[in-house]
Amino acid sequence: MQNPGNFVREQVTTVRETVDRVAGSVAETVADAPSVSAVSSSVGDFIREQRSAARVSLRELARSAGVSNPYLSQVERGLRKPSAEILASIARGLKISAESLYEQAGILDRRSGNPDTVAAIRSDDALSERHKAVLLELYETYVREHRASAPAAG
Amino acid sequence: MQNPGNFVREQVTTVRETVDRVAGSVAETVADAPSVSAVSSSVGDFIREQRSAARVSLRELARSAGVSNPYLSQVERGLRKPSAEILASIARGLKISAESLYEQAGILDRRSGNPDTVAAIRSDDALSERHKAVLLELYETYVREHRASAPAAG
DNA sequence: CCCGGGTGCTAGCAGTTGCAAGCGGAGGAG
DNA sequence: CTCCTCCGCTTGCAACTGCTAGCACCCGGG
Known part of the structure; x- marks a missing residue:
């Protein structure tokens, strides 16, 4: 097989x-899907931006997201790579869609x-x-x- | 015109x-599998169903997904909870959307x-x-x- | 019989996540 | 000044992920 x-x-x-x-005229370009490997620390930056935009303290977001504040701190600074579960929790705490965070984390492709x-x-x-x-x-x-x-x- | x-x-x-x-033949086997229609509660079941529907061995999927075969085995049997990165790799290996897997994993809300x-x-x-x-x-x-x-x- | 290769699964190990405990600093009440 | 609360961060640890090595089983060929 x-x-x-x-x-x-x-x-x-x-x-x-x-x-x-x-x-008719279809362009030949068939770019392959972008790799997953581009897991960047931009997730942390994104989270921090969203959090400070909402005027929420780290501890408060941590509480509403159900994660520990030290860990959230490390996530925001890119020292830890949060699992999708944690990411979803943080998204919930930030009241944004999980897809956005997943795209930022590079585990979901942004379609064209x-x-x-x-x-x-x-x-x-x-x-x-x-x-x-x-x-x-x-x-x-x-x-x-x-x-x-x-x-x-x- | x-x-x-x-x-x-x-x-x-x-x-x-x-x-x-x-x-041809693939469409048959895929359609034959209950996986697509049956909603399984665990990611592992879903992955295994998709894999067997495609008539791919565990080792082969592991290779194409870039994960070790023992780990894929454990994931399929629900002994391990794969990270989103691994999940995305497996989705690529199966050529299905990562979102489907995330929904199965419960880290993305199923769309209405x-x-x-x-x-x-x-x-x-x-x-x-x-x-x-x-x-x-x-x-x-x-x-x-x-x-x-x-x-x-x- | 005895290989070689295929299947999936188990054991044990490095590296990581994610947490509880605790740190120094800023600001307000007494 | 002391005491308290909040802020974010560092430390050290249990638990987990994901890997390599190896097991048992099955099949076809010499």
Whole structure:
């Protein structure tokens, strides 16, 4: 049995080529997904920014987030890399979405297109995971093409 | 200009057939697995279901995900709680979205029921009308296929 | 029989997370 | 001045993650 990853990738490639041929001018650029490894200390900076923007002390955020204040301190200064659970708790304490923190932490990709569409596809129960992957790949290709041909003002 | 509806339908049909041909056996096995429809409470179960649905050995997934095979084994059996980084790696190895895994892990809230993917695509500024139509057709084809293979899911 | 390679699982170890306890400093009440 | 509370930070430790090495089992070939 082949590697399923390659399998899906092949499917997507085939889809893209087919659509490309019949539908017109699809740019060839198919950038691979950005690596997870870019876990930066920017999470800590982000948290601290959000916290001071909300005028909340470290201890208070720690309390409302349900983590210890020393640990939150270390997280904010980049000395510790919090687990996703802690991250989610902190997000709750800050009343921001966990996705934002995950993106900052580099464990969730920021998709290039309209986040609503991406989220809609990803959370659609009527699609298999592999079909989601195909649709998202195709969607991103379209978005890239659209940007290239009609760079709409932001 | 031709009738855009027919144009799109033709293209999508071609796409659909191509994907079907390439995916073929895999689509069958994936659809055969209860994993996609069944909501398991633990990440490990979900991972194992996805893995066996893709007919991949534990060691192979471990290799493609970049984690050790004993650890993946323990994660699948719920003996270890993987960090978000590992979770993201496994998601990449499985070629599924990290969000799905995070939801399974309970570190991301499950999105509300069944979001209106169609509406999201229709209202997406980053897509041309024709691309919207292609995506919508492909989407509906996938939904139909999913319904046929995993009807109602209990 | 005895290898070599495949599957998944167990044991034990370094490195890390995340916490409780405690530090010095700033500010207000007596 | 002393006492108290709050601030953020440092220390030291239990618990955990995630790894390497190795186990038992199964299969096909010499």
